[in-house]
Amino acid sequence: MAAEVISLGCRMNLSESETMRAMLAAEDDLVVINSCAVTAEAVRQTRQAIRRARRARPDARLLVTGCAAEVERSAIAAMPEVDGLIANTAKLDPRAWNVPAMRAPGTATHTRAFVTVQNGCDHACTFCVIPQGRGASRSLPIAAVIEEIARHLSAGAKEVVLSGVDLTSWGADLPGAPRLGQLVAAILSACPDLRRLRLSSVDGIEIDPLLFELIASESRIMPHLHLSLQHGDDLILKRMKRRHLRRDAVDLVSALKARRPGIAIGADLIAGFPTEDEAAHAANLSIVAELAIVHGHVFPYSRRPGTPADRMPQNDPAVIKARAAELRAAVAAQRATWLAAQLGQPLDVLAERDGTGHAPNFARVALPPLTTAGTIVTHIPTTVAEGLLA
Structure with missing residues (x-):
């Protein structure tokens, strides 16, 4: 076997x-x-x-x-x-x-190809063990990235997702310390047949001017940005040792939506971080609506031995669980409103093998039977059921 x-x-x-x-x-x-x-x-x-x-x-x-x-x-x-x-x-x-x-590496086996351009992390967020698991930040050079994308395109991939542990730190260890915007621009120039380019989770404070301009104006970059946000309260963000404050995220999303009104915002959010009181939790809840977060990944805080956060005053597990549920409900409400607004709108959907697909804004869409996987089809949804447009 x-x-x-x-x-x-x-x-x-x-x-x-x-x-x-x-x-x-x-x-x-x-x-x-x-x-x-x-x-x-x-x-x-x-x-x-x-x-x-x-x-x-x-x-x-x-x-x-x-x-x-x-x-x-x-x-x-x-x-x-x-x-x-x-x-x-x-x-x-x-x-x-x-x-x-x-024997390594192979070619794409999915309609969407994930291309790892960066690995590891040089930061020290107080809750995180990922640097221990993946080591220091390491970047794949531009030529190697383009070569891998070309292989995926020749194998039939219609969309490429650039991924990394700390994607926006790409290039810091390469000669000349290029920024992620330079890589994205090089990909778009070298791969004219690439119709859809998507970014995985990004640290908003690290988005360089060229990358911002490309996200705001380039149609081949999908209108979907997932932020490594983590929280909506400034004091908690400082205790997490994040490098942004709430206002930084609000200003970034506001500036992007001014240039590209249809962009969909996703975010990682942690509920119940040590020392989080009711006021901090309320700030965490309110940022969901302020940024209109429609793709939310909510994590109840989890103690990791050896991290600084593990030595901070902890919240009761029942409180953490309840706050996570409230955050998920807030995201679900934003998402329901957003999905309803998609009804009657033509969406270019990349069909997957399971009978669904993703629109450019990452809305998941149920497609008509016998839709060929790997094709991009225009679909006008008329209903919403269990988080799926159909």
Whole structure:
């Protein structure tokens, strides 16, 4: 039986798992868990996935890589189901798997191709263990990025998503310290057949002037921006050791919407961070409406041993859970209003294999039966059901 790669966590892992599947295609009886450690719950899910994979493939060799394999190395290695660990920084290196270099990397297997242009992080947010799991920031040079995108386009991908752990820090370690806007401009120039370019989560305070201009004016960049926002209260942002304040996010979104009114805003938000009181929680809730966040990823704060936030006064778990539910409800209300406004509007939807697709603003759309995957079709939605336009 061929190698199986099970991916947990972020888009970065999804992208890296695709490369590993191609790299390990000829390996028999191998299961790889590409793990996540962003929260305690993510580690629990990693352990659960390991046990489930072992039950399903009792005779396979089971290897674990990803952030949990770094941050929780001893505990994961001690699990009886695990045969070995692969360092997170080495998981895309064929030598780490003892396979020929010619097998890696492969081509796109989805209509949307995730291209990892940056890895690691040089920042020190007080709640985060990702730098421990992925190391220092590292950037893929422009020529290598364009070469990989060209492979995906030749394999049929219609949309490319640039991804990274700290995407907007791309280039800081390269000669001349280019900014992300320079990379995006180079991609658009070198790849005229690329119809849709999307950015994964970005740190708004790091958006350089050229990148802002391209997001605001370039039609091939999708009108969808997902911010690594984390909170709406200034004191909490300082205690998180973020590099922006609430006003920075508000000003950025306001300036973008003035230039590109249809842009959809997404954001990561943490509920119940240590020392968060009712007033701070109210500020967190209110920024959902102020930015009109319609793609929200809400995370209840999760203690991570060894982080500065773990030593701060903690909120009661029941309070954290309740505040997360309120944040999700606020995002759901914004999203419902936004989706209703899409009805009757023609949307250019990239069809996926599951019968749905994404509009440029990242609204998910249910498409008519027999719509060919990988095509971009114009669809006019008439209803909203369970968060899907149809």
